[in-house]
Amino acid sequence: MRLHSLCCLLAAATVTARKDPRNATRWFADDTWFVLVGASRYFANYRHAANVLALRKFARAAGVPRERILVLLAEDPTLDARNPRRGQVFLHANGDQSEKDDVALDGGADGAFEEFADADYVGDEVTPELVRVVLSGRHDPRTPRSKRLESTDTSNVFVYLTGHGGDEFLKFHDADELSANEVADALAEMRAKRRYGRLVLMVDTCQAGSLFNYLDAKTTPRVLGIASAKVGENAYAGSSDADAGVAYADRFTEAAVEWLERAEPDATWGDFADALDRAPTRSTLTIHDGAWATADWRTMPLRAFFGAPDGHRLSAWPPPRVAGAR
Numbered sequence: 061m062r063l064h065s066l067c068c069l070l071a072a073a074t075v076t077a078r079k080d081p082r083n084a085t086r087w088f089a090d091d092t093w094f095v096l097v098g099a100s101r102y103f104a105n106y107r108h109a110a111n112v113l114a115l116r117k118f119a120r121a122a123g124v125p126r127e128r129i130l131v132l133l134a135e136d137p138t139l140d141a142r143n144p145r146r147g148q149v150f151l152h153a154n155g156d157q158s159e160k161d162d163v164a165l166d167g168g169a170d171g172a173f174e175e176f177a178d179a180d181y182v183g184d185e186v187t188p189e190l191v192r193v194v195l196s197g198r199h200d201p202r203t204p205r206s207k208r209l210e211s212t213d214t215s216n217v218f219v220y221l222t223g224h225g226g227d228e229f230l231k232f233h234d235a236d237e238l239s240a241n242e243v244a245d246a247l248a249e250m251r252a253k254r255r256y257g258r259l260v261l262m263v264d265t266c267q268a269g270s271l272f273n274y275l276d277a278k279t280t281p282r283v284l285g286i287a288s289a290k291v292g293e294n295a296y297a298g299s300s301d302a303d304a305g306v307a308y309a310d311r312f313t314e315a316a317v318e319w320l321e322r323a324e325p326d327a328t329w330g331d332f333a334d335a336l337d338r339a340p341t342r343s344t345l346t347i348h349d350g351a352w353a354t355a356d357w358r359t360m361p362l363r364a365f366f367g368a369p370d371g372h373r374l375s376a377w378p379p380p381r382v383a384g385a386r
Contacts, residue, residue, distance in 0.1 A: 087364035089216040089257060093209055094119050094129040097191055099223030099232045101135040101183075103142045106149075106306045107297055109133050111222045111264060111313040113163040114151045118320055119218075120166055122367035130194060130209055131179040134186040134223075134233055138164045144303040151317060153301035153308040180207045188230075188238035195219070195246040197255060213254035218262070218365045222313065225265035227291060228273060244274035247283055257282065260329070260365060264288040264312045266295050269346030277353040284357050285348030286333065288312035288341065296342045315339035323362060330358030 098112040116131055137143050149164040150157050159165065166178075181190060193199055194209050211217050221238075224231045228240035243261075250256050261283060263271050268287035275283055288310070289295040297307035298314050319335045337345045349357060 087216075087258075087360045089214050089364070091211065091215045092124055092128060092365055092367075093211045093215055093217045094124060095132070095191075095194060095209060095217070095219045096129065097132045097186070097219075097221045097223075099134050099186070099221065099230055099238070101233045103135070103137055103140050104306055105135060105223070106137045106143075106304065107309050108222045109135055109137050110149050110151050110163060110309050112220065113149055114309070114313065114317045115220055117163045117166065118317055119366055122363070124367060126166070127206065130181075130207070132181045132186045132190065132194070133179045134183065136179060136182050142304075150301075151309045151314055153299045153304075184233070186232065188232055188236055188242065191221075191238060192242060192246045195255075196249045197253060209255070211255050212257075214257045215255070216365050217250075217256040217259045219259065220262045220264075221271070222264040222310065225263075225267055225271070227267050228270045230263070230265055230271065240271045240273045243271050244280060247275065248279040251280055258360075258364075259283045260286065262286040262316075264295060264310050267291050267293060268295060269348065272346075272348035272351075275348060275351040277351050280351045281353060283351040284329070285346070285351070286336075287346040287348070289343035290346045293343055311341040312336070312339070312343065315341055320362070320366065325363065327362050328358060329360045329362060332362060333358070 094116070096112045096116055098108040100108040112131060112133060116129055119129055120126065138149055139146055143149075145157065147164065148157070148162045150161055151163055152161065155161070181194075197209065199208055209217075221230055224234075229237040231237055247259065247261070250259070259282065261272070261275075263269075263286070265271075266289055268289050269285075270291045272285035272287065275285060289312075296311050298309045298311050300307050316332075316336060316339075319332065319339070323331070333345065333347055339345075349355070
C-alpha cells in the first residue's frame with residue numbers, strides 16, 4: 061500500500077511539473093534556431109531530403125521564422141527528372157498526396173502554403189567542413205547573414221543530421237565523413253563562443269548513437285542527444301513508393317514528425333522520447349543526456365524549441381537597425 065501511494069505521489073508530481081506555468085516559461089528563449097542537414101546525394105536517397113524538409117515545414121508551422129532555419133541538402137529531389145511528382149516532395153509513401161502533405165512547400169504559422177521550401181546550401185557545397193563552419197560561425201566574411209547561425213548563449217538550438225552512417229561517422233556524398241570527434245569539437249567551440257544556451261542534437265542514421273560518444277557535461281553542457289539507433293544497429297527506411305521506386309522517409313523521422321504534428325501544446329521532450337521509444341521504427345531509440353547532466357530535460361516543453369508559448373512572439377530577425385548605427 062505504501063509503495064502504491066509513493067508511486068501515485070511521484071506521478072502526480074511529474075504531471076504538476078509539466079502543467080506548472082513557471083516550469084514552462086523558464087525554458088523559452090527569445091530566439092530559437094534550427095540547423096537541418098541532409099548529407100546524402102543521389103535520388104535513391106530521396107528520403108534524407110524529405111526528412112529534412114518535413115522537419116523544416118513543421119518548425120515553420122509551429123512558428124519558427126524562416127530566417128532562423130538553416131537548411132543544408134546534399135541532394136534536392138524536388139525537380140529531379142526521376143521524381144514522378146516534380147516540384148513536390150512527400151514524407152508518406154503510397155498515400156493520397158495533397159498540397160498540405162507536400163513538404164517542399166513552406167508551411168508558415170498562418171497555415172498558408174505558398175512558397176517553395178528553399179535551402180540555404182545545396183549540392184556539393186554541403187560537406188562536413190560546412191557543417192562545422194555553420195555551427196562554429198567561422199564563415200567567410202562575405203557570407204550573407206541569411207546563411208549564418210547567429211545564435212547566442214540564451215538561444216535554444218535544434219540540430220538535425222540525417223544520411224548514411226556507421227560507428228562514429230556520418231557520410232557526405234559517399235565520399236567524406238563527419239566524425240563523432242568533429243561533432244563534439246564543433247559543439248564545444250559553440251559553447252566556448254557562447255553560441256547556445258540549450259541544444260538538442262537529433263540524428264537519424266545507422267548507429268546514430270555513436271555520434272554522441274564524445275559529448276560531456278564539461279565541454280558541451282546542456283546538449284541533449286536523440287538518436288534513431290544504438291551503436292551496432294541499423295536505422296531503417298520506410299516503405300518504398302510505388303511510383304517513385306524509392307523510400308519517401310526514414311521510419312524514425314517519419315514517426316517523429318507524425319507525433320509532433322498531433323502533440324498537445326504542453327507536450328514535453330520526455331513525452332516525445334517516450335513516443336519514439338514505442339514507435340515501430342525497428343531500431344532502438346538512444347537518448348544521451350550525460351552532457352545535459354540532469355533529468356529535467358524531460359519536463360522541457362517541446363515548444364521551447366518548436367515555436368513559442370501562447371501570447372509570445374519570437375523576436376524579429378535580423379534585429380532592427382538602431383538609428384545612427386552603421
